[in-house]
Amino acid sequence: MKLPEQVTRLGVVIAVIAAIVLLLRFVILPESFFSAKPHQAAAVVREMAKPIHHAGVAACRECHEEQYQEKYGGAHRDIACENCHGPAAAHAADENAPKPPKPREREFCLNCHAFDSSRPNGFPQVDPQQHNPRKKCLTCHEAHDPVPPKVPRDCAGCHGRIARTKALSTHALIECTACHTVDERHFTDPRGALPTKPESREICGRCHTADATDPQASESVVDMATHGGIYVCWECHYAHLPEGSK
Amino acid sequence: MNKRDFLKDAILFFPAAATLQALASDASATADATATAGATPNDYDATRHWYGMGVDINKCIGCNRCVEACKAENDVPEEPFFFRTWIERYRIHENGETTVECISSKPRPPEQTEQAEPVDPTVVRTFFVPKLCNQCAHPPCVQVCPVGATFQTEDGVVLVNSQTCIGCRYCIQACPYGARYLNPRTRTADKCTFCYHRITEGLLPACVEVCPTEARIFGDLKGQADRLVRFHRLNKINVLKEDLNTEPKVLYANMDGEVR
Amino acid sequence: MSAIPESLLEQLGQQLQQVQGFIYPNEVETQWAILIVVYPYITGIVAGAFILASMVKVFNVVEVQPIYRLALLTALAFMLVAGMPLQLHLGHPERAYEIFMTPQPTSAMAMFGFVYLWYLLGILLIEIWFEYRAQMILMAREAKGLMKGVYGALSLFSRDLSPEALAFDKKASKFVTIIGIPSAFLLHGYVGFIFGSVKANPWWGSVLMPIVFLMSAIVSGIAMVMFIYILLSLLRNEKLDMVCLDKIGLFLLVAIIVDFSLEALDYIHRLYQSEESIGILTELVSAKLFTSLVVVQLLLGMLLPLVILVLVRTVRFNEELRKLLYFTSSLLILLGIFSMRWNVVIGGQLYSKSFRGLMAYKMEITGIESLAMALFLLALPFIFLAVLLWLLPPRWMERHAAQIPEEAYPAANLVGRT
Numbered sequence: 001m002k003l004p005e006q007v008t009r010l011g012v013v014i015a016v017i018a019a020i021v022l023l024l025r026f027v028i029l030p031e032s033f034f035s036a037k038p039h040q041a042a043a044v045v046r047e048m049a050k051p052i053h054h055a056g057v058a059a060c061r062e063c064h065e066e067q068y069q070e071k072y073g074g075a076h077r078d079i080a081c082e083n084c085h086g087p088a089a090a091h092a093a094d095e096n097a098p099k100p101p102k103p104r105e106r107e108f109c110l111n112c113h114a115f116d117s118s119r120p121n122g123f124p125q126v127d128p129q130q131h132n133p134r135k136k137c138l139t140c141h142e143a144h145d146p147v148p149p150k151v152p153r154d155c156a157g158c159h160g161r162i163a164r165t166k167a168l169s170t171h172a173l174i175e176c177t178a179c180h181t182v183d184e185r186h187f188t189d190p191r192g193a194l195p196t197k198p199e200s201r202e203i204c205g206r207c208h209t210a211d212a213t214d215p216q217a218s219e220s221v222v223d224m225a226t227h228g229g230i231y232v233c234w235e236c237h238y239a240h241l242p243e244g245s246k
Numbered sequence: 247m248n249k250r251d252f253l254k255d256a257i258l259f260f261p262a263a264a265t266l267q268a269l270a271s272d273a274s275a276t277a278d279a280t281a282t283a284g285a286t287p288n289d290y291d292a293t294r295h296w297y298g299m300g301v302d303i304n305k306c307i308g309c310n311r312c313v314e315a316c317k318a319e320n321d322v323p324e325e326p327f328f329f330r331t332w333i334e335r336y337r338i339h340e341n342g343e344t345t346v347e348c349i350s351s352k353p354r355p356p357e358q359t360e361q362a363e364p365v366d367p368t369v370v371r372t373f374f375v376p377k378l379c380n381q382c383a384h385p386p387c388v389q390v391c392p393v394g395a396t397f398q399t400e401d402g403v404v405l406v407n408s409q410t411c412i413g414c415r416y417c418i419q420a421c422p423y424g425a426r427y428l429n430p431r432t433r434t435a436d437k438c439t440f441c442y443h444r445i446t447e448g449l450l451p452a453c454v455e456v457c458p459t460e461a462r463i464f465g466d467l468k469g470q471a472d473r474l475v476r477f478h479r480l481n482k483i484n485v486l487k488e489d490l491n492t493e494p495k496v497l498y499a500n501m502d503g504e505v506r
Numbered sequence: 507m508s509a510i511p512e513s514l515l516e517q518l519g520q521q522l523q524q525v526q527g528f529i530y531p532n533e534v535e536t537q538w539a540i541l542i543v544v545y546p547y548i549t550g551i552v553a554g555a556f557i558l559a560s561m562v563k564v565f566n567v568v569e570v571q572p573i574y575r576l577a578l579l580t581a582l583a584f585m586l587v588a589g590m591p592l593q594l595h596l597g598h599p600e601r602a603y604e605i606f607m608t609p610q611p612t613s614a615m616a617m618f619g620f621v622y623l624w625y626l627l628g629i630l631l632i633e634i635w636f637e638y639r640a641q642m643i644l645m646a647r648e649a650k651g652l653m654k655g656v657y658g659a660l661s662l663f664s665r666d667l668s669p670e671a672l673a674f675d676k677k678a679s680k681f682v683t684i685i686g687i688p689s690a691f692l693l694h695g696y697v698g699f700i701f702g703s704v705k706a707n708p709w710w711g712s713v714l715m716p717i718v719f720l721m722s723a724i725v726s727g728i729a730m731v732m733f734i735y736i737l738l739s740l741l742r743n744e745k746l747d748m749v750c751l752d753k754i755g756l757f758l759l760v761a762i763i764v765d766f767s768l769e770a771l772d773y774i775h776r777l778y779q780s781e782e783s784i785g786i787l788t789e790l791v792s793a794k795l796f797t798s799l800v801v802v803q804l805l806l807g808m809l810l811p812l813v814i815l816v817l818v819r820t821v822r823f824n825e826e827l828r829k830l831l832y833f834t835s836s837l838l839i840l841l842g843i844f845s846m847r848w849n850v851v852i853g854g855q856l857y858s859k860s861f862r863g864l865m866a867y868k869m870e871i872t873g874i875e876s877l878a879m880a881l882f883l884l885a886l887p888f889i890f891l892a893v894l895l896w897l898l899p900p901r902w903m904e905r906h907a908a909q910i911p912e913e914a915y916p917a918a919n920l921v922g923r924t
Binding site: 040048050118119244 | 367
C-alpha cells in the first residue's frame with residue numbers, strides 16, 4: 001500500500017527527532033549522564049568530606065586529661081565536654097583558634113536542672129525560685145564534679161513530680177520515709193542503693209484502720225481483713241494522690 | 247526536501263557522530279574513574295555497616311542540647327522552621343486526652359527558667375520524645391524522588407545529593423515523620439544524615455555525642471560488640487508508624503502508645 | 507548557597523503563629539503552594555477538553571462537531587502552559603532536565619514527565635496536524651510573505667489534497683484520538699496518582715484519588731470548552747449552535763453526576779471506616795476548609811450547576827436564557843474545580859501528620875509562588891488560545907469554501923464544519 005504523502009513527511013520528522021534523541025542517548029552522550037549512580041557516589045564523597053565541628057570527648061581528653069578525670073567519677077561523667085562548652089573541633093585542631101566558652105550563667109545549668117514535670121523520675125532538679133535564687137550555680141557546685149555542698153535531705157530534689165503531686169494530696173504532710181525506707185547511700189549512689197517500696201497492706205493499715213494509733217491516722221478507714229480481696233492497696237490507690245485529681 | 251538530500255545528510259551524520267562519541271567517551275571515562283575511585287576515602291567499606299539509632303524515652307530530659315548541637319554541626323538554619331532533629335513533650339491526662347508540644351521550636355523564655363513549673367495532677371504520664379529522620383530501610387522518600395537525588399547508602403543512611411536535587415519537594419511530602427525540610431539556602435531537600443561525615447570517621451553523630459543522659463545511642467546493627475545491638479536485645483523495641491511499613495532504623499525503647 | 511529570603515522567614519513566622527495544636531516543626535512550611543494548585547487544574551482542563559473532542563471522532567456524536575477544533579486548540583493552549591507552574595515552583599528550575607536524564611522509575615513524578623511529553627507530541631500535536639493539514643495547505647496558498655512560509659512549514663510542505671489523502675487524514679485523526687483517550691486518562695490520572703500514592707498523607711493517599719482527579723478533570727475540561735464557546739460567540743457577536751451547546755450541557759451533566767458520586771463515595775467511605783485520621787480530617791474540613799469545600803466546591807461548584815443543568819433539560823427555556831444558564835454553570839464549575847484542587851493540595855498540608863494539629867497557608871500576593879503568578883498562569887492559556895485561533899481559525903474552511911476550486915478540493919470532503 002502506498003503511504004500517503006503526508007504520512008511520509010510526518011514520519012520523516014518523527015524519525016529525525018527520534019534519531020537525534022536515540023543518538024544522543026545511546027551514542028553521543030556518556031552513559032554516566034543517564035544514571036543517578038555516579039552522582040550518588042559523588043554525593044557520598046562530598047558528604048563524607050563535610051567539616052566536623054564537634055571534636056568528641058576523646059579529642060578533648062588528649063589535652064584535658066585532668067578535667068576528664070575530674071568528671072570521670074562524678075555525676076556528670078557521661079556528659080560530653082561539648083555539651084556545655086559547645087563545638088570545639090576548631091579548638092582541638094588549632095590551639096590558637098578561639099577557645100570554647102565556659103558557661104557560667106545560672107540559666108545554663110537551669111536548662112537541664114530546673115524542675116520540669118516531664119523529666120524522668122530520679123533526675124536531680126531544683127526549684128529555681130527556692131534554690132538559692134539568683135545565685136550562680138558554680139558558687140557551690142563544681143561543674144566537672146557537681147557534688148552538692150550538702151547532701152540533700154529532701155526527696156523532692158530528684159523526685160520533683162512525685163513530691164509536687166503529693167503536696168496537693170491528703171498525704172501532703174506524710175514524709176516519704178514513712179512508707180519508703182531510705183539508706184544513707186541512696187543520696188550518693190542513687191541506683192546502687194534503692195529505697196524500699198511498701199510490700200504489705202500493714203503499712204497503709206498504720207493509718208487506715210479503725211484502731212490506728214499513728215498520730216497521722218486517717219478518718220477514712222477500712223477493714224484490712226476484707227477490703228480489696230487479695231490485692232495490695234496500691235494496686236488500686238495511687239499513694240501519692242489517693243483522692244485523685246478532682 | 248527530496249530523498250537524495252535526506253540520504254546525504256543522514257550519511258554525513260554518522261562520521262560526525264562517531265567523532266563526537268570518541269571525544270565524549272574519553273571524557274566520561276575520566277568522570278567514571280573519579281566517581282568510583284573517590285567513593286571510598288580512608289578505605290571505608292560501607293557494606294560492612296548497617297547504622298541505626300536507639301532512643302530510650304525514659305532517659306530524655308528535654309534539654310534540647312541535641313537540637314543545638316545538630317544545628318551547629320550541620321549548618322542548619324537557626325530559625326525555628328527547619329529541624330533535622332527535635333524534641334516533643336507529651337502529656338497524657340487521666341481522661342485519655344494527650345497534649346503534645348514541640349519544645350524545640352518554642353524557645354524557652356529566659357524568665358521561665360527562674361519559675362518552677364506547677365504540676366498538673368490530671369497528667370498521669372508525661373515524657374519527652376526525641377525525633378529525627380528514621381533512616382528507613384524501606385524509605386518512601388527515596389521511592390518518590392523523580393531524579394534519584396535522594397538515595398540510600400550501602401550502610402543504611404539516606405542522603406540527599408544537593409547538587410542534583412531539583413527542589414520539587416515530593417520527598418518532603420512522602421516522609422510520614424516530618425523529618426525533611428527544604429533548606430532555604432540551597433533550595434534543596436535536607437534532613438538528618440546521621441552525621442555521615444562523622445560516623446564514617448568513627449565518631450558519633452553530634453546529637454548522640456552531646457546527649458547528657460544517653461537517651462540516644464548510635465550503633466551498627468551489623469556490629470558484633472555494639473551498643474545498639476545490646477539495646478536491641480535488652481529492650482522492647484518500638485518504631486514510629488509501623489503500619490506504614492517504612493522499616494525505620496531509629497529504635498525506641500519505652501515508647502508510649504500515644505507517641506506519633 | 508544564598509541568604510534566606512526575608513519574605514520566607516516572615517511568611518513562616520506568621521504561619522507558625524497560626525498553628526493550632528501540635529505539628530512536627532518542619533510542617534510549618536507549606537511545601538506545595540498555589541502553583542501546585544494551578545498545575546493540576548490546567549492539566550485537568552487539557553484532558554477534559556480532549557475527551558470532549560474525542561466524543562466527536564470516536565463516538566460519532568455529530569452534534570458536538572462545531573466545537574471539535576475549538577476543544578483541540580483549547581487543549582493545546584492549556585497544555586503549553588501546564589509545565590510552567592511546575593518549572594516555577596522548583597527550587598532549582600535549571601536542573602529540571604534531570605527528570606528526563608536520570609528519571610527514577612519508582613517515582614510517579616518522573617514518569618509523568620514522559621507521559622506529558624507523549625501526550626503533547628504524540629497525541630495532541632499529531633491530532634491537530636491531521637485535522638488542520640488541508641486547511642494549512644490552503645492557507646499557505648492564499649497567504650503572502652512570512653505567513654506563507656509559516657503555514658507551509660506547519661503543514662510540513664505537504665501538497666496532497668486528493669480525496670484519498672483527505673480521507674486518510676480523517677482516519678488518522680480518528681486513530682490518534684482512540685489512542686488519545688487512554689493517554690488523556692493517563693495524563694491526568696497520573697497527576698491523581700502522584701497524590702494518591704502518598705501513604706504518609708491520608709487526605710491524599712487513597713485509591714480513589716486518581717479516579718476522582720480524572721473525573722473532575724473531565725468536568726473542568728468540558729466546562730471550559732463550553733465557557734470559551736459562549737464567550738467567543740459573545741465577543742464575535744456570532745450565532746451559537748444550540749444543539750451543540752445542549753449536547754455539551756448533557757455531557758457536562760453526566761460528568762458532574764459521576765464526579766459528585768465518586769467524591770461522595772470517598773467521603774462516605776472515610777467516615778464509615780473511621781480510621782485514626784478521621785478526627786483530624788473532620789476538624790480540617792470544619793475549621794480550615796469549610797468555605798472552600800462545602801460552600802465553593804460542593805454547593806456552588808457542583809450542586810448548583812447540577813440543578814441548573816437539570817432544569818435546562820427539563821424546563822423549556824428560550825435560547826437566550828439557556829445560554830445564560832450554561833454560561834453561569836460553566837463558570838461556577840470552573841471555580842468549583844479550582845477550589846477542589848485547592849482543597850486537595852493545600853488542604854492536605856493544613857493538618858499535621860501527627861494527627862494532632864492544624865496549620866495555615868498564607869499565600870503571598872507577589873513573587874514567584876504567589877497569587878499574582880497564579881492569575882497570570884491562569885490567564886496565559888487564553889492568550890495562547892487567542893493566538894492559536896488566529897493562526898488556525900476553526901471555521902476557515904467553511905468561510906472560504908466558495909473560493910476553493912471545486913475540482914481541487916471537492917466540497918464533499920471538507921473536514922470539520924467548524
